[in-house]
Amino acid sequence: MNIDKLILKLLNKSNSLEEFETLEAWKQESESNIALLELLNMKSDETEYTKYNVKNAWNKVSARLGFINFSKSLKWILASAAFIAIIISLYYFNGQSKSLPVFQSDEKVNHFVLQDNSEVWLNNNSLLAHLEDFEISRMVSLEGEAFFEIEHNTANPFIIELNNNEFIKVIGTSFKLVNDASNFDLILYTGKLELHALNRIINLEQGDRITRVNGSYVKLKDRDFNASSWKTDELLFDNTSFPDVIKDLENHFHINIQINDEINYANCSLYAKYKNQSLDSILEELVKIWNMKFSNTSEGIMIDYLSCQ
Amino acid sequence: MFRNKAEFKSVFEAYYNPLCNFIKRLGNDNTLAEDVVQDVFLHLWKTRQQYNQDTDIKSLLFQASKHKLFEYLRKDKAYEKHLQNFNGNQDLSADEDQLAESLLKLEKINQSLRHLPTKCRLVFEMHKFKGLTYSEIAEINNISIKTVENHMLKAIKILRTLLTN
Structure with missing residues (x-):
């Protein structure tokens, strides 16, 4: 006897007595069976349920709590660079510690000019956080989608931290990036950039597009006209x-x-x-x-x- | 209570929708819900040291949300009228407890619904949540009643697999 058909008939109250008894027996087999039938039996006035934008809400709360994603390798690089450590300690000894800027967008696209005159357009529900004071290091993290126009500065490259100790290094260029838990999509419009991933460096040239499939990065040939x-x-x-x-x-x-x-x-x-x-x-x-x-x-x-x- | 941010985030993701819906129904007001619940989570993270590992997170969250809503209603004159029919008791009443339980179930079903093919999900939602009959659904979507039935059967099969192990 197909149990799904019996459940469907139950929803429409069209079970025969025999079918009803079979279903009752199945129901008693486990707690989760009981729970499933309870759920499916809810009346439509009980099932009123608003779906809020949880991702957006989490971005707001984590921004207010000052959470930032700091990968271990970048921490290590920072810590091992003695001169930077000295600068940081001086910075804190001076008592000038302040919270780092966070930029976010809700339903609409937001445009921001960063401290170094780089420009960022954040697509809806995205969040860009500084991981360092820009004068020390232009290091940010992105959750969501953004279009960047980065000011040229060879001495202080612009770094976007990704997951798993990976990062993108930019000298001065414009590009679009989607980065969140499940998606990665990078399109380079002008200039050059480096993607540091899985112990190798991928160099991107103008017009290149790269995406992540099952954890590894793949260059795509076709251009997506409407990505931005x-x-x-x-x-x-x-x-x-x-x-x-x-x-x-x-x-x-x-x-x-x-x-x-x-x-x-x-x-x-x-x-x-x-x-x-x-x-x-x-x-x-x-x-x-x-x-x-x-x-x-x-x-x-x-x-x-x-x-x- | 939370050993790290990842744990805090997963609790946030699991409870955000049920809590907002809870506050929306208690306060009879949709605009407050998200502010109230976000405040609860902010407060919870800041005071997490006070709680031990065995804290019942579910009760704590629903009680704290109710409490926070009460605080909001008291502060703002615009909400005075809601305050009158608000039971200010700190603990959850039996009704409120039941509401919390059914909202958690709805969250579970909504999470599972995301795994359904689009058409199949739409048909299931129209029937189960909007109370439309098969023939109404068939007409709206310009498909046969048999197709509606097939979508429903598929939906039930997938939900059963996801919700029972």
């Missing part, structure tokens, strides 16, 4: 396939787009450039180009129909 669209507010599609267009729109406008299962989008692709345009106006154009029909749902947008030549 949240900063430039410009979307570029060059014979882009329908699923990729939808993915870019979802990322750019922070919405959820559902696609009807029965849609055939085999011939649907897009050549277009949108600058500072609203979602509504872009959707309106897609309606014309693809004969698209869509509807608004509680989850976002549902694409109901497409017909491409």
Whole structure:
């Protein structure tokens, strides 16, 4: 007897007596079985539950508590560099210890100018923390996504600390980085940078893109035009396939787009450039180009129909 | 109580949503919930030395949140009207205790739902949380009732695997 079918019938109150007894017996087999049925049996007025943005909340709380991620290797490098140690001790003896700056963004993109005139655009729900006083070392950590334009300074390189004792070393350049527990994506727009990882150094040149797969770093050949669209507010599609267009729109406008299962989008692709345009106006154009029909749902947008030549 | 920040973070992640929902229902106000709960966690981290390893984190968090909400309501004139129907007792009442329990269960189910395929999750949520019938769901999504049933069956199968071992 398939237990899942019985549970489904239970939800619809359509079990036969015999089926009901089988289910009761299964229920008594373990505590977790009881818990599962209790959960599934909750009435809809009991299941009202708001999902808050936990990541965002954690960023706020950890910033207020002054938590910073300091990897062991970087600590060690710092500690072993005697002259830096002296500077630090002098700094503390002078009694000038102050808390290090933390920059964060909530729902919107935020732009910051750092002490060295480097500029940072933080995408939504991201956090950039200084790990050192900039005059000693330009060392930061990033949780989330940011676009950087770093001031040139050979004597004091800009260092972004990653997980697992890895870091990115920058002299002076512009690039985009996504870094959190599950994602890593680095695109270099101008200049050069070094990624120090797994006891080796990967050199990146202009236009290079690198991502992390199962813990190791992989250089990608294809360029993602819209990876920084949240900063430039410009979307570029060059014979882009329908699923990729939808993915870019979802990322750019922070919405959820559902696609009807029965849609055939085999011939649907897009050549277009949108600058500072609203979602509504872009959707309106897609309606014309693809004969698209869509509807608004509680989850976002549902694409109901497409017909491409 | 917390041996390190990682432990503190995992408690934060597990309880943040249930606590916010708890405060939202007690205070009848959505705007306060996040402030209250964040304050509770800030305070808890700062005073963590006071608690030992056996502290019942669950009770502590729900009680402290209730207490903090009470503090907020008392301070702000705008919330005076909520204060009247607020039971100022420090301990949780039987009802509040039950609410806490069911919110923790809802958190668990919501965590598990994230593992479902999108379509399947939407159908399950529409039926279970929004109370829509199969035929209503079929119509809204432009799919057959049989497909709705298949999505529901798949959802139950995955949830059963995730929630029972």
